[in-house]
Amino acid sequence: MTFMRAYNFSAGPAMLPLEVLERAQSELTDWRSGMSVMEVSHRGKDFVACAAAAEASLREVLAVPDNYKVLFLQGGASGQFDAIPLNLTAPGDTVDFFNTGQWSKKAIAASTRQGLTTNVIADEAASRYTTVPAPGSYTPTPGATYLHYTPNETIGGVEFTDIPKTEALLVADGSSMLLSKPMDISQFGVVYGGAQKNMGIAGLVVVLVREDLLGRARPSTPEVFNWTAQAKADSMLNTPPTFSIYLLGLMLDWIKAAGGLTAMAGRNAAKAGALYAAIDGSEFYSNPVAVDARSRMNVPFILANPDLDKEFLVGAEAAGLTNLEGHRSVGGMRASLYNAMPQAGVQALIDYMTTFAAQKG
Amino acid sequence: MTFMRAYNFSAGPAMLPLEVLERAQSELTDWRSGMSVMEVSHRGKDFVACAAAAEASLREVLAVPDNYKVLFLQGGASGQFDAIPLNLTAPGDTVDFFNTGQWSKKAIAASTRQGLTTNVIADEAASRYTTVPAPGSYTPTPGATYLHYTPNETIGGVEFTDIPKTEALLVADGSSMLLSKPMDISQFGVVYGGAQKNMGIAGLVVVLVREDLLGRARPSTPEVFNWTAQAKADSMLNTPPTFSIYLLGLMLDWIKAAGGLTAMAGRNAAKAGALYAAIDGSEFYSNPVAVDARSRMNVPFILANPDLDKEFLVGAEAAGLTNLEGHRSVGGMRASLYNAMPQAGVQALIDYMTTFAAQKG
Numbered sequence: 001m002t003f004m005r006a007y008n009f010s011a012g013p014a015m016l017p018l019e020v021l022e023r024a025q026s027e028l029t030d031w032r033s034g035m036s037v038m039e040v041s042h043r044g045k046d047f048v049a050c051a052a053a054a055e056a057s058l059r060e061v062l063a064v065p066d067n068y069k070v071l072f073l074q075g076g077a078s079g080q081f082d083a084i085p086l087n088l089t090a091p092g093d094t095v096d097f098f099n100t101g102q103w104s105k106k107a108i109a110a111s112t113r114q115g116l117t118t119n120v121i122a123d124e125a126a127s128r129y130t131t132v133p134a135p136g137s138y139t140p141t142p143g144a145t146y147l148h149y150t151p152n153e154t155i156g157g158v159e160f161t162d163i164p165k166t167e168a169l170l171v172a173d174g175s176s177m178l179l180s181k182p183m184d185i186s187q188f189g190v191v192y193g194g195a196q197k198n199m200g201i202a203g204l205v206v207v208l209v210r211e212d213l214l215g216r217a218r219p220s221t222p223e224v225f226n227w228t229a230q231a232k233a234d235s236m237l238n239t240p241p242t243f244s245i246y247l248l249g250l251m252l253d254w255i256k257a258a259g260g261l262t263a264m265a266g267r268n269a270a271k272a273g274a275l276y277a278a279i280d281g282s283e284f285y286s287n288p289v290a291v292d293a294r295s296r297m298n299v300p301f302i303l304a305n306p307d308l309d310k311e312f313l314v315g316a317e318a319a320g321l322t323n324l325e326g327h328r329s330v331g332g333m334r335a336s337l338y339n340a341m342p343q344a345g346v347q348a349l350i351d352y353m354t355t356f357a358a359q360k361g
Numbered sequence: 362m363t364f365m366r367a368y369n370f371s372a373g374p375a376m377l378p379l380e381v382l383e384r385a386q387s388e389l390t391d392w393r394s395g396m397s398v399m400e401v402s403h404r405g406k407d408f409v410a411c412a413a414a415a416e417a418s419l420r421e422v423l424a425v426p427d428n429y430k431v432l433f434l435q436g437g438a439s440g441q442f443d444a445i446p447l448n449l450t451a452p453g454d455t456v457d458f459f460n461t462g463q464w465s466k467k468a469i470a471a472s473t474r475q476g477l478t479t480n481v482i483a484d485e486a487a488s489r490y491t492t493v494p495a496p497g498s499y500t501p502t503p504g505a506t507y508l509h510y511t512p513n514e515t516i517g518g519v520e521f522t523d524i525p526k527t528e529a530l531l532v533a534d535g536s537s538m539l540l541s542k543p544m545d546i547s548q549f550g551v552v553y554g555g556a557q558k559n560m561g562i563a564g565l566v567v568v569l570v571r572e573d574l575l576g577r578a579r580p581s582t583p584e585v586f587n588w589t590a591q592a593k594a595d596s597m598l599n600t601p602p603t604f605s606i607y608l609l610g611l612m613l614d615w616i617k618a619a620g621g622l623t624a625m626a627g628r629n630a631a632k633a634g635a636l637y638a639a640i641d642g643s644e645f646y647s648n649p650v651a652v653d654a655r656s657r658m659n660v661p662f663i664l665a666n667p668d669l670d671k672e673f674l675v676g677a678e679a680a681g682l683t684n685l686e687g688h689r690s691v692g693g694m695r696a697s698l699y700n701a702m703p704q705a706g707v708q709a710l711i712d713y714m715t716t717f718a719a720q721k722g
Contacts, residue, residue, distance in 0.1 A: 006395035010402045013603055021390045021397055028386040029379065033683055034367035036382055038562045038608075041371045041684055074435040074564065075585045078599035082583035113581055196600055201399045203435065203564040203602035220474055222443035222583065224436045238439035239557055241564035242374055243604060247399075322394055323402055 007345030010323035054249035081110035091115030101153035129156035181265035204244035284357035368706035371684035415610035442471035452476030462514035490517035542626035565605035645718035
């Protein structure tokens with residue numbers, strides 16, 4: 001290796017394991033029969049086997065129950081914000097939402113756009129999105145078709161520890177959480193997530209949908225967003241994002257080799273724990289999120305003196321610590337710690353932060 | 362190089378230039394600052410510049426007029442089948458279609474699904490999709506919002522030489538034609554196409570839309586399919602398919618280095634001309650398409666004795682000529698000859714066909 005590998009704290013698209021990149025690199029021109037995986041027909045036996053293997057690995061790693069379909073779609077989680085109402089409701093139906101930040105708000109806007117009576121039954125705007133609803137603090141609407149929530153919000157950096165309780169279906173935007181820890185899929189009607197955080201690269205959204213929920217789509221649902229049609233076609237109603245699906249398979253192989261989701265959960269908790277401890281133990285850095293709502297995936301932090309933000313970022317970049325600038329709505333810094341971020345990367349960040357604070361604090 | 366590079370005749374995803382694959386391979390782990398292009402934020406300066414360069418190259422190569430927006434979206438051309446009515450019409454509006462095969466039919470089905478009065482003003486079903494409408498043989502519907510057609514159909518292997526005449530907007534599914542030859546974009550309201558034929562890899566659909574057509578989307582349009590919203594956000598309303606956009610840029614660099622679309626048109630005409638001449642000069646092979654409607658991109662051909670199909674395919678594969686099996690609805694063989702297929706690949710196919718026919722004919 002002649003290059004210095006960055007510790008990349010991007011909120012997504014995000015860092016990938018070097019082993020995954022090297023595997024993809026090694027077979028990029030010659031995956032099967034003198035062809036790249038990018039060049040083969042999605043209906044040919046090689047790619048059909050590749051997609052089936054990725055699905056089988058996902059089912060194994062995430063312990064997906066047999067009565068759930070796994071769909072590999074395009075358009076991101078943002079596309080599913082509209083697809084969910086189109087697939088599960090008729091106009092005028094009632095649904096519940098938690099509002100815990102920007103991603104919740106986008107899903108809520110889509111629900112309204114699709115003609116639903118959209119009740120925000122818990123709204124964390126008052127805390128400036130530094131909290132999540134406490135168990136028992138909200139009242140689901142009787143007759144609501146589903147409760148939608150965002151288990152992890154990448155911008156505010158809040159995460160649910162518990163799964164919400166409701167009589168309705170539970171629908172979760174797992175974009176920045178799926179595959180970061182074990183999850184009891186059977187408690188959900190639908191879980192979906194963009195791959196570009198913990199699962200691979202942009203261009204692929206994974207949708208897990210309980211089979212009995214198929215068959216309800218509105219007639220006007222764009223066909224590529226119609227879960228029923230896509231399930232029937234094994235997600236190949238049209239050309240799927242083949243390279244992104246292949247990368248998901250490589251990522252799942254890497255997760256399995258690293259010990260599966262229990263190991264991921266342990267690693268991810270340790271990384272976040274170390275970084276929060278460093279922040280909390282410092283007078284120079286702070287994190288505004290309520291301790292019981294802190295995200296393991298996205299850690300925003302503020303410097304005591306925001307005039308030093310730029311210098312902090314320039315020095316970090318020079319030290320190979322990239323993409324630490326915070327979201328414009330929050331300011332300061334943000335370190336995203338998805339599956340591929342090694343403990344050593346977090347330690348390098350903590351060391352840099354400590355040195356910087358000692359020099360400037 | 363220690364591997365034998367295939368001549369891959371897949372209808373898409375399809376062959377890529379080896380130079381493009383090798384460039385992607387060389388920088389797969391270290392594109393910028395120790396990160397892969399797959400790992401960087403779509404909102405970071407490096408990727409924003411990458412997407413802007415791809416757009417600029419596309420505008421240059423295809424001579425896209427300044428009053429057209431270039432959108433990089435997900436969901437394939439199939440997603441646009443629904444997005445077009447959602448962005449351009451209200452339910453009940455009237456639109457015209459040519460039906461020249463399977464892709465036309467899918468677009469027609471979406472038009473009906475979105476509540477439009479959908480007139481098929483020329484239908485080539487009677488010829489079993491071996492013809493295209495002759496100029497002057499069809500009557501556009503007065504008041505129709507647009508005429509939609511498919512300049513090249515990959516399954517039947519038919520292609521328009523002329524641009525249809527209508528007072529309405531012209532909307533073209535250019536999936537298997539865009540970047541294969543020069544095109545007068547100014548004659549169209551909308552041209553769109555999946556990238557996985559002549560432009561790169563799956564996961565990206567390019568939409569060219571005349572600016573004055575923005576602002577008409579139905580309120581219920583899924584936001585990722587809303588051209589107006591995506592144009593305003595430079596196609597980054599949500600995470601775009603970053604690697605597919607990067608590959609489009611590499612492909613455009615390759616096209617420019619090869620002499621642009623005039624050179625592509627010459628190469629593609631020569632390749633198709635040689636293959637059709639070999640078919641027509643043989644008693645053993647035949648192509649059912651009317652001569653003036655033959656596709657330069659997809660050449661279906663039938664063996665005199667279909668019992669030999671399997672043997673033909675096995676021998677071809679052994680000779681490094683892959684993915685020649687015809688579409689199940691047509692049978693026989695199909696050779697797709699997109700930009701990346703070299704003349705030498707077509708000659709190798711012709712040589713193989715000649716030898717096979719001499720042995721079996």
